[in-house]
Amino acid sequence: MFDEKDLILEAKHVTRRFPASGGRELTACNDVSLKFYRGKTLGLIGESGCGKSTFMRFLVRLDKPTEGEILFKGKDLTKLKGEELRQTRQYIQMVFQDPGSSFNAKMKIRDIICEPLLNFGRIKSSEKDAVARKYLEAVELPGDFADRFPHSMSGGQRQRIAIARAIALEPELIIMDEATCALDVSVQKTIIELVCKLQKEKNIAIGFIAHDLGLIQSFAHQIAVMYLGNIVEILPGEDVEKARHPYTQALLGAIFDTKMDFSKKIESIDSEIPSPLDVPPGCPFQPRCEYCTERCRREHPKLKTIGEGHEVACHLF
Helix, strand or coil: CCCHHHEEEEEEEEEEEEECHHHCEEEEEEEEEEEEECCCEEEEECCCCCCHHHHHHHHCCCCCCCEEEEEECCEEHHHCCHHHHHHHHCCEEEECCCHHHHCCCCCCHHHHHHHHHHHCCCCCHHHHHHHHHHHHHHCCCCHHHHHCCHHHCCHHHHHHHHHHHHHCCCCCEEEEECCCCCCCHHHHHHHHHHHHHHHHHHCCEEEEEECCHHHHCCCCCEEEEEECCEEEEEEEHHHHHHCCCHHHHHHHHCCCCCCCCCCCCCCCCCCCCCCHHHCCCCCCCHHHCCCCCHHHHHCCCCCEEEECCEEECCCCC
């Protein structure tokens, strides 16, 4: 579906286990393999606690997987240390869900944006004013915002500052962790439009974590659906309506749209998601699936290709 020469980062069979009480283990990510391409957005979607944020944190080395490789420019990020790891960080940046908590409240916007550039010796202190204005204007904010503090700005403006800081180092990949979920719907739209514009201008790969399938399908080139640490379906963003996994279909059925047919009942999954400490054998979705068979209870399904750029982990296919 994508040109392999544009491949920037590839995660191979990544697994993360955390020790839990009683000698048990919590598997946050189970054998996850995903690819990120230049100029493309990969949306990672799933319920809270499914492991999507844990996986994305590996890419910026805020955590390390228990097993697997994460290859960036031919190097395994999980094995980098010291100065080599520090230098690699400038190529993979992150925009957090709550920009306010990721800023130093005592720093002016000028210093927040320019701090990464100073850390890597990209600019001199005397250049901060001009550089801060340049990146503020790039995210469609007035240049004189450089003299403000984060607390004097709205949530949408702070998120734009976070994006400005992320693009300042001209990274090849940006991870966005629920970057719009705390914003009003109208503000979400403008932030997504800004992200898409910057991606086209700079040819950046983006990994976008979301709960809202309706939002992510509007701009993601590829979508990976995660359930209890497992990737259950991967499909092109424009073909979400062709989703085949029962879990993805349930997420589609829960999307509210003013143009939807209100004569039809909105479908939902009645049962609760199992505890990550007590994942059922076989298919992790089987306790909530109306199509569950004996094979589903016994055998864990693997991802299978069922169309161009479309993979599904389900025994129905």
